[in-house]
Amino acid sequence: MKPIESFEQVPVAKVHDYWNARPCNIRHSPKPVGTREYFDEVEARKYMVEYHIPGFAEFERWKGKKVLEIGCGIGTDTISFARAGAQVTAVDLTEKSLEVARQRAKVFGFEDRVRFYQANAEKLSETVPVEKYDLVYSFGVIHHTPHPEAVLEEIRKYVTPQSTLKIMVYNRWSWKVLWILFVYGKGQFWKLDRLIAEYSEAQTGCPVTYSYSRTAGRELLREHGFETTKTEVDHIFPYYIPEYVQYRYRRMWYWRLMPRFLFRALERAFGWHLCLTARPK
Numbered sequence: 001m002k003p004i005e006s007f008e009q010v011p012v013a014k015v016h017d018y019w020n021a022r023p024c025n026i027r028h029s030p031k032p033v034g035t036r037e038y039f040d041e042v043e044a045r046k047y048m049v050e051y052h053i054p055g056f057a058e059f060e061r062w063k064g065k066k067v068l069e070i071g072c073g074i075g076t077d078t079i080s081f082a083r084a085g086a087q088v089t090a091v092d093l094t095e096k097s098l099e100v101a102r103q104r105a106k107v108f109g110f111e112d113r114v115r116f117y118q119a120n121a122e123k124l125s126e127t128v129p130v131e132k133y134d135l136v137y138s139f140g141v142i143h144h145t146p147h148p149e150a151v152l153e154e155i156r157k158y159v160t161p162q163s164t165l166k167i168m169v170y171n172r173w174s175w176k177v178l179w180i181l182f183v184y185g186k187g188q189f190w191k192l193d194r195l196i197a198e199y200s201e202a203q204t205g206c207p208v209t210y211s212y213s214r215t216a217g218r219e220l221l222r223e224h225g226f227e228t229t230k231t232e233v234d235h236i237f238p239y240y241i242p243e244y245v246q247y248r249y250r251r252m253w254y255w256r257l258m259p260r261f262l263f264r265a266l267e268r269a270f271g272w273h274l275c276l277t278a279r280p281k
């Protein structure tokens with residue numbers, strides 16, 4: 001599959017600057033950043049809003065195993081793996097995210113279970129020692145780098161035939177893309193890739209955001225040596241944003257009217273997160 005030209009040409013430095021200016025989920029709590037209360041609230045909010053993550057990551061399954069996490073951000077999943085008893089190597093492009101994630105490992109006493117590296121995942125092996133891992137995990141990351149295929153080629157160096165790969169990339173055929181297209185884009189479908197990047201995150205103007213259909217996601221993995229064993233789609237953000245940023249959780253009226261089972265069915269059909277579990281071919 002040919003990558004989208006304009007994203008392919010974005011310098012990684014631009015991706016770095018975007019995420020370093022505002023690490024992902026950094027405002028998930030109003031408490032002072034770096035305190036135990038702050039981290040507890042960040043985790044509670046993340047797993048309340050993105051409740052499918054523990055089921056996808058299967059944190060408990062990796063007890064006593066080696067986990068390589070690519071794009072750890074401020075370390076919410078990193079600490080969940082460490083807490084479950086895994087030995088974790090966590091990588092991120094940005095020093096700001098790593099500073100917070102390191103502090104988090106310190107606060108919870110997991111410094112001996114997590115090694116952190118600042119690295120560009122497209123050139124992972126230039127920085128992170130090549131060792132074999134039981135799980136390579138990357139949640140919401142490789143669609144933000146100009147060359148996702150380079151990341152997958154790097155990941156191959158860190159796996160054995162028994163390893164598992166779990167990645168989340170954005171789902172192109174999702175409610176969120178439809179929302180972006182009509183609410184922000186006024187239907188200008190020919191600008192869809194740019195529109196998605198502009199509005200995919202809490203902060204506008206993300207330099208790179210690829211999105212994949214289920215087939216395209218599996219194909220991306222297949223082209224780089226991985227066979228998908230499970231494909232799951234989940235996550236529709238249902239809250240009023242002006243209240244959500246004030247830490248109040250009121251659903252939009254149409255989601256409130258909808259029975260829970262129907263909402264869950266829609267999330268599984270048109271959710272924003274395409275969660276792929278794979279093994280090396």
Ligand SMILES: C[S@@+](CC[C@H](N)C(=O)[O-])C[C@H]1O[C@@H](n2cnc3c(N)ncnc32)[C@H](O)[C@@H]1O
Binds near residue numbers: 071073074139
């Ligand atoms: C949406 S955040 C996700 C963070 C974390 N996985 C989570 O779920 O909270 C994307 C992260 O990917 C990182 N990232 C983007 N491109 C990267 C690259 N080429 N190498 C390493 N990390 C990268 C960013 O710095 C950012 O922390």
